[in-house]
Amino acid sequence: xxxxxxxSLAALAVGLMTSVMPAKADFWSDAGAKYKGVTLHGVTxxxxxxxxxxxxxxxxxxxxxxxxxxxxxxxxxxxxxKAIKDMEAKTGIYDMVYIEQDIIYAYLARDFLVDxxxxxxxxxxxKAPDYDETRFTTFANYFKNADGDLFGIPMExxxxxxxxxxxxxxxxxxxxxxxKETGKDLAPAKTHEEYTQIAxxxxxxxxxxxxxxxxxxxxxxxxxxxxxxxxxxSIAPTFGVYNWGIDAxxxxxxxxxxGGTMNSDKAKxxxxxxxxxxxxAPPESPASTWTEVGTTFxxxxxxxxxxxxxxAAWIAADAEKSKVVGNVGVAxxxxxxxxxxxxxxxxxxxxxxxxGAFGLPVTSKxxxxxxxxxxxxxxxxxxxxxxVAAPRITNTATYDDPKVIEMDKKLNGYYTMLKNDGKLFAxxxxxPFHAQVREATAPIFYKILLGEVSPDDGLDQxxxxxxxxxxxxxxxx
Amino acid sequence: MRSNRVGWLLLAPTIAILGIxxxxxxxxxxxxxxxxxxxxxxxxxxxxxxxNNFRRxxxxxxxxxxxxxxxxxxxxxxxxxxxLGYFLAQLFMKEFPGRGLxxxxxxxxxxxxxxxxxxxxxxxxxxxxxxxxxxxKSWFGYDLNIGRDATMAFALTVxxxxxxxxxxxxxxxxxxLVSLPKEPFEQAQIDGANRWQIxxxxxxxxxxxxxxxxxxxxxxxALRTVDEVWMLTGGGPGAATRYLGLHIWKIVFPKxxxxxxxxxxxxxxxxxxxxxxxxxVALVARRGQKRxx
Numbered sequence: 220x221x222x223x224x225x226x227s228l229a230a231l232a233v234g235l236m237t238s239v240m241p242a243k244a245d246f247w248s249d250a251g252a253k254y255k256g257v258t259l260h261g262v263t264x265x266x267x268x269x270x271x272x273x274x275x276x277x278x279x280x281x282x283x284x285x286x287x288x289x290x291x292x293x294x295x296x297x298x299x300x301k302a303i304k305d306m307e308a309k310t311g312i313y314d315m316v317y318i319e320q321d322i323i324y325a326y327l328a329r330d331f332l333v334d335x336x337x338x339x340x341x342x343x344x345x346k347a348p349d350y351d352e353t354r355f356t357t358f359a360n361y362f363k364n365a366d367g368d369l370f371g372i373p374m375e376x377x378x379x380x381x382x383x384x385x386x387x388x389x390x391x392x393x394x395x396x397x398x399k400e401t402g403k404d405l406a407p408a409k410t411h412e413e414y415t416q417i418a419x420x421x422x423x424x425x426x427x428x429x430x431x432x433x434x435x436x437x438x439x440x441x442x443x444x445x446x447x448x449x450x451x452x453s454i455a456p457t458f459g460v461y462n463w464g465i466d467a468x469x470x471x472x473x474x475x476x477x478g479g480t481m482n483s484d485k486a487k488x489x490x491x492x493x494x495x496x497x498x499x500a501p502p503e504s505p506a507s508t509w510t511e512v513g514t515t516f517x518x519x520x521x522x523x524x525x526x527x528x529x530x531a532a533w534i535a536a537d538a539e540k541s542k543v544v545g546n547v548g549v550a551x552x553x554x555x556x557x558x559x560x561x562x563x564x565x566x567x568x569x570x571x572x573x574x575g576a577f578g579l580p581v582t583s584k585x586x587x588x589x590x591x592x593x594x595x596x597x598x599x600x601x602x603x604x605x606x607v608a609a610p611r612i613t614n615t616a617t618y619d620d621p622k623v624i625e626m627d628k629k630l631n632g633y634y635t636m637l638k639n640d641g642k643l644f645a646x647x648x649x650x651p652f653h654a655q656v657r658e659a660t661a662p663i664f665y666k667i668l669l670g671e672v673s674p675d676d677g678l679d680q681x682x683x684x685x686x687x688x689x690x691x692x693x694x695x696x
Numbered sequence: 697m698r699s700n701r702v703g704w705l706l707l708a709p710t711i712a713i714l715g716i717x718x719x720x721x722x723x724x725x726x727x728x729x730x731x732x733x734x735x736x737x738x739x740x741x742x743x744x745x746x747x748n749n750f751r752r753x754x755x756x757x758x759x760x761x762x763x764x765x766x767x768x769x770x771x772x773x774x775x776x777x778x779x780l781g782y783f784l785a786q787l788f789m790k791e792f793p794g795r796g797l798x799x800x801x802x803x804x805x806x807x808x809x810x811x812x813x814x815x816x817x818x819x820x821x822x823x824x825x826x827x828x829x830x831x832x833k834s835w836f837g838y839d840l841n842i843g844r845d846a847t848m849a850f851a852l853t854v855x856x857x858x859x860x861x862x863x864x865x866x867x868x869x870x871x872x873l874v875s876l877p878k879e880p881f882e883q884a885q886i887d888g889a890n891r892w893q894i895x896x897x898x899x900x901x902x903x904x905x906x907x908x909x910x911x912x913x914x915x916x917x918a919l920r921t922v923d924e925v926w927m928l929t930g931g932g933p934g935a936a937t938r939y940l941g942l943h944i945w946k947i948v949f950p951k952x953x954x955x956x957x958x959x960x961x962x963x964x965x966x967x968x969x970x971x972x973x974x975x976x977v978a979l980v981a982r983r984g985q986k987r988x989x
Contacts, residue, residue: 296949299949299950307735440843441843442930442931442932442938502841503825505841511822652736654950654952658946658947658951662938665933668934669844671934693738
């Protein structure tokens with residue numbers, strides 16, 4: 220009797236599953252039927268997460284819905300050029316654009332993007348059963364307006380972490396030499412002083428042992444904004460200079476005289492610290508952007524460095540591209556006293572939370588079909604493989620995916636750090652004038668890097684240039 | 697009358713294309729140049745501001761520095777290309793084994809896109825990775841670091857431009873040399889002229905139009921170079937290779953200062969025209985007047 224009852228229940232369960240599953244799976248083909256023959260065009264930066272969309276998610280979506288998706292992956296500069304020109308001129312070429320976290324404020328200020336939350340509420344027939352905004356990590360908050368409506372589906376999120384070489388840090392001979400020279404145990408640095416000491420030690424070690432090894436990386440290109448970003452988004456905050464030293468509440472002031480911190484003593488100390496590191500970094504550093512910093516570390520040329528999380532996975536796990544596989548440790552960036560307290564009190568942050576989302580321009584000619592695609596890439600079910608292919612996590616459930624847990628071990632706890640300590644990092648400040656202020660001040664910054672202007676004078680000039688630009692743009696009254 | 701109408705009819709497509717893709721955009725740039733317009737400003741719309749953008753240019757140190765660097769770049773690049781191009785054209789006039797192959801190889805850079813040229817040169821010159829710093833270090837003990845050495849960065853942009861564009865000059869001058877009649881040269885030889893005299897008094901005057909056309913084309917190209925330099929140095933170190941094209945690009949695209957960028961473009965166009973006119977007067981018009989007098 221019991222056996223018969225069990226069989227009946229099992230049959231009922233199978234029957235229910237088979238009747239429910241096709242209905243769920245059919246959502247995409249049903250919803251897509253109306254847009255069959257439509258081709259969606261997207262533009263994004265050529266990065267591993269974007270390439271995954273292009274190579275895996277777009278074909279899968281086409282198979283499920285019949286809607287073709289063409290994703291154009293290009294350079295960071297070109298991506299912005301194309302997207303902004305298209306939205307500005309209202310040509311409607313692109314149905315999806317990559318929105319880096321730091322430009323969302325400018326796009327929102329210009330009403331470039333469709334309110335995804337509202338659009339799905341207005342037309343529930345477009346809402347996919349597996350898509351739910353609440354499943355995103357808090358990084359999604361960067362892409363929301365004041366009402367909490369979402370304007371971009373998060374597609375990548377990383378923190379800029381402190382990577383160090385575990386093989387070098389655990390080498391008994393090196394440990395002994397370090398102890399002998401500094402009187403300290405060799406361990407990942409917690410303060411700037413410790414970081415400098417370790418960097419100086421390894422640069423000397425490399426020289427003494429005729430090795431192609433230096434103590435630190437430095438993203439210090441003398442003609443590319445990467446250096447500007449490294450300073451203002453990764454170094455200055457660890458000295459207590461937040462939001463690029465510009466205070467929006469004080470009439471967008473940058474200079475100390477007007478209430479800003481761009482040329483504060485802390486900023487000047489931070490710049491001198493970083494310039495010293497640049498001087499003991501590998502010789503390619505003055506020509507290094509974020510990409511070259513990753514390759515420098517992967518080539519085994521630096522003992523430690525601040526590296527964008529998007530590069531951390533391949534550096535730690537891809538033996539075809541990296542010489543340091545299995546030898547990469549992850550830690551939080553070194554800090555000045557008081558910065559962690561600021562961060563915990565919600566007044567500061569310890570480093571850069573980088574990432575981006577896919578948004579739908581209001582000029583798109585295929586909004587409904589694009590909304591389907593955006594939901595498709597936002598589902599929990601596609602996240603696991605995506606996170607393994609490219610080290611990005613945008614949905615909370617992805618942390619518990621077995622594949623991701625396995626990958627986390629290879630990355631020495633990078634995902635765990637992202638989950639537990641991600642809150643200590645912050646994206647770019649909510650200003651709609653990022654590129655404008657950066658371009659107004661970068662030429663002076665490059666002069667500092669070249670030694671044509673002293674760090675102190677240079678930061679004074681940069682603060683003045685930032686305020687002049689903000690006045691010119693009409694933000695500063 | 698009828699033939700006139702047919703002429704205009706035949707010209708119409710060209711005039712239409714020129715109007716749509718040349719004149720209208722130029723007039724629009726001119727219009728924008730008299731406005732303050734930054735779509736990411738507090739007021740994202742165009743505001744008429746008279747000649748303020750042009751007035752700003754006069755005191756803009758970055759712009760003036762960029763002009764100086766660009767002129768220096770154009771001078772060294774174009775002069776080297778013309779001299780080298782002429783010698784290579786003369787070489788290709790002669791018969792030697794493998795001439796066809798050498799000429800083909802020599803022409804190959806022309807078919808490479810500027811952005812690719814910049815990328816390849818960047819790979820070749822990146823410290824620690826590139827072959828050029830490696831060889832310079834191994835052979836001469838010289839540390840090439842274009843991220844720090846402004847002079848070397850400038851020199852490399854010139855060398856890259858020469859590598860890329862000398863073949864164009866060679867082909868143009870080769871075409872001119874091939875088309876020259878033999879009689880004046882035979883006559884000069886009979887009269888006892890040496891090689892230098894033949895070059896100075898016969899060859900040069902006869903290929904002067906070709907040289908002038910080549911110089912005009914290369915000068916205009918050099919004054920608006922962007923992609924190669926952008927890839928190689930990004931305009932750095934500092935502003936050492938921030939040539940006018942790159943300078944305008946930075947104002948218009950990352951900075952989105954459309955009004956000021958348009959004004960800069962108009963001034964650069966004006967400067968280019970003035971330079972070409974001066975060159976024309978120096979090389980052609982004055983000579984024509986002398987001949988007439």
